[in-house]
Amino acid sequence: MTRIVVLPTARAAGDALARFVARALTTSPNLVLGLPTGRTPLLFYDAIARLHEQGRADFRRATTFNLDEFAGLAATDPRSFHAFMKQHLFDRVNLSPVRRHVLNGSARSWQKEIVSFERKLADAGGLDFAILGIGANGHLAFNEPGRSLVARTHRARLSDTTRRANAWAFDGRWRDVPRYALTLGMGSILGARGVLLLATGEHKAGIVARAFAGPITTRVPASLLQAHPNVVIVLDRDAAAKLPVRLRR
Numbered sequence: 001m002t003r004i005v006v007l008p009t010a011r012a013a014g015d016a017l018a019r020f021v022a023r024a025l026t027t028s029p030n031l032v033l034g035l036p037t038g039r040t041p042l043l044f045y046d047a048i049a050r051l052h053e054q055g056r057a058d059f060r061r062a063t064t065f066n067l068d069e070f071a072g073l074a075a076t077d078p079r080s081f082h083a084f085m086k087q088h089l090f091d092r093v094n095l096s097p098v099r100r101h102v103l104n105g106s107a108r109s110w111q112k113e114i115v116s117f118e119r120k121l122a123d124a125g126g127l128d129f130a131i132l133g134i135g136a137n138g139h140l141a142f143n144e145p146g147r148s149l150v151a152r153t154h155r156a157r158l159s160d161t162t163r164r165a166n167a168w169a170f171d172g173r174w175r176d177v178p179r180y181a182l183t184l185g186m187g188s189i190l191g192a193r194g195v196l197l198l199a200t201g202e203h204k205a206g207i208v209a210r211a212f213a214g215p216i217t218t219r220v221p222a223s224l225l226q227a228h229p230n231v232v233i234v235l236d237r238d239a240a241a242k243l244p245v246r247l248r249r
């Protein structure tokens with residue numbers, strides 16, 4: 001079942017998602033979370049870091065797997081998702097370094113890296129919650145639209161749309177954004193016991209409507225979530241604007 005929750009502002013949407021995750025951590029301290037990067041989750045990470053400071057979000061026994069990483073970038077590269085996570089979450093909460101997993105974009109063998117990541121994810125029992133954003137082209141993690149999708153962790157070629165959308169982390173120069181990334185596959189995302197997707201801003205309204213009110217198609221990877229039994233979509237009013245009224249609450 002897909003539940004769509006619409007909040008008045010992006011900040012309220014980030015807060016609502018953070019409260020949901022904090023509550024889930026209280027009920028199940030051993031939670032295994034899939035974590036996104038990008039501009040959208042910044043408000044979520046700020047909110048959950050604040051809840052942590054207030055003693056209301058405890059990551060001590062949690063395990064995390066980041067959804068993706070740019071190929072070729074080392075963890076220490078300030079443009080890497082690894083560096084993003086360190087800045088926005090890892091340095092702000094009590095998540096154990098041994099239980100947080102980010103694909104190594106600069107691994108000598110990406111083939112070995114994806115096998116090892118997939119094994120760690122399986123050993124952890126898969127994801128309890130995949131926390132996701134949605135690309136303007138409908139991608140989830142770096143599972144880009146196409147004629148087919150890949151189930152497991154893999155190396156993906158990034159579309160120019162996606163490279164442009166990530167230019168903000170590369171001084172606005174989209175051609176500097178790597179052409180490839182390592183990413184969790186659609187099977188691992190759809191295998192999560194729960195999915196929490198956050199989308200904000202009017203630039204996401206069109207794709208949100210296509211993904212959740214249109215047909216299920218690999219051309220819009222996020223539309224596959226319609227077939228998942230436990231999905232919560234958290235939107236601000238702007239991102240919800242093009243959804244049919246019956247789907248907005």
Ligand code: PGA
Pocket residue numbers: 037038039040041132133134135136139140141165
């Ligand atoms: P964004 O990225 O939050 O920067 O829009 C979302 C995504 O690509 O999943």
